[in-house]
Amino acid sequence: MASDTASSLKPQGCTNLKLRQISRRVSRLYDEAMEATGLKGTQYSLLSHVILMEPVRPSDLAARMTLDASTLTRNLQPLVAQGWVEIGAGEDGRSRLVTSTEAGRAKRQQGQRAWKQAQQSINAQLGPERVVALHALIDECAALLQDDSPAIASD
Numbered sequence: 001m002a003s004d005t006a007s008s009l010k011p012q013g014c015t016n017l018k019l020r021q022i023s024r025r026v027s028r029l030y031d032e033a034m035e036a037t038g039l040k041g042t043q044y045s046l047l048s049h050v051i052l053m054e055p056v057r058p059s060d061l062a063a064r065m066t067l068d069a070s071t072l073t074r075n076l077q078p079l080v081a082q083g084w085v086e087i088g089a090g091e092d093g094r095s096r097l098v099t100s101t102e103a104g105r106a107k108r109q110q111g112q113r114a115w116k117q118a119q120q121s122i123n124a125q126l127g128p129e130r131v132v133a134l135h136a137l138i139d140e141c142a143a144l145l146q147d148d149s150p151a152i153a154s155d
Contacts, residue, residue: 034115
């Protein structure tokens, strides 16, 4: 019986639009919480990844964050301009390494408090059970939508 129900389900609306709508709402909440730190939510995430992975090649950082190289370069520019990260020479003349500065590590620590506030607000608004379920569903869908999976034909 359950398979009959599953086969009769037909998603309505645009998945991309729905994901972007929720993403914008969540991003706005994080950005509002982070505003006093001078960081946007996306900048905090990038700075955190640099600190956790450093020294890190831009290609490895982009892969970990599922960003393309040009987006990563564009997103790193404000962090470099603020003096929070540095991009230096890598092992050979063609490679680069991204590292945090002391100011960047201090900025991340300041941002952590604001991030935690935003996360607690999301948890309170959605409820912890829904957040856990949402994380699990996102992880499952991300695994199914890996870049190397075959394209799916549309109806």
